[in-house]
Amino acid sequence: MSDDPIQRYYQQMLEAKTSELRAIRGSRTWRWLNVLREWKYRWLDRLILRIAARTRVPVARTWRTTAGPSRDVVCLSIIDWDFRFQRPQQLMVRFAAAGHRVLYVRRGAGPVVEKRTGVVELSARDLTIAADALVIVQHPSWWPLVRNLANRVIEPRHEP
Numbered sequence: 001m002s003d004d005p006i007q008r009y010y011q012q013m014l015e016a017k018t019s020e021l022r023a024i025r026g027s028r029t030w031r032w033l034n035v036l037r038e039w040k041y042r043w044l045d046r047l048i049l050r051i052a053a054r055t056r057v058p059v060a061r062t063w064r065t066t067a068g069p070s071r072d073v074v075c076l077s078i079i080d081w082d083f084r085f086q087r088p089q090q091l092m093v094r095f096a097a098a099g100h101r102v103l104y105v106r107r108g109a110g111p112v113v114e115k116r117t118g119v120v121e122l123s124a125r126d127l128t129i130a131a132d133a134l135v136i137v138q139h140p141s142w143w144p145l146v147r148n149l150a151n152r153v154i155e156p157r158h159e160p
Helices: 005-025 028-054 087-097 140-147
Strands: 072-076 101-106 113-116 119-123 134-137
Touching (some): 072 087, 072 140
Parallel strands (some): 072 101, 072 134
Antiparallel strands (some): 113 119
């Protein structure tokens, strides 16, 4: 050990934290949570994805909010709906309140879930886009999907 009191203090702190971490990792709770985590990632996630793949919801027939002249609003999101409620979610709630059917598309797989009245979160593989839908793209990573949309005029808007 060094004669420097500051270095000695930090060395003692490091030893104390190392001992504390060793005690946590050796605890029964830590071992139990590791077993649950392994089970979740190994089996439960696969099971959920398998069930979701078998029970695809036909979005075009199921999620109608009004009988009036409304358009589908497809939001190719940058974040999942439940991650943080920010401007994308706020805008989609407003579209739904105006009577539009909102399809909030996430990157990852998972089931089709109605998040709010008229707002449905689904994965890209479950998506069918109507010809007259308004598509809102929030991130350039969606370009492969957007590029393949038929009969679309893509006009980039640049703010001055």
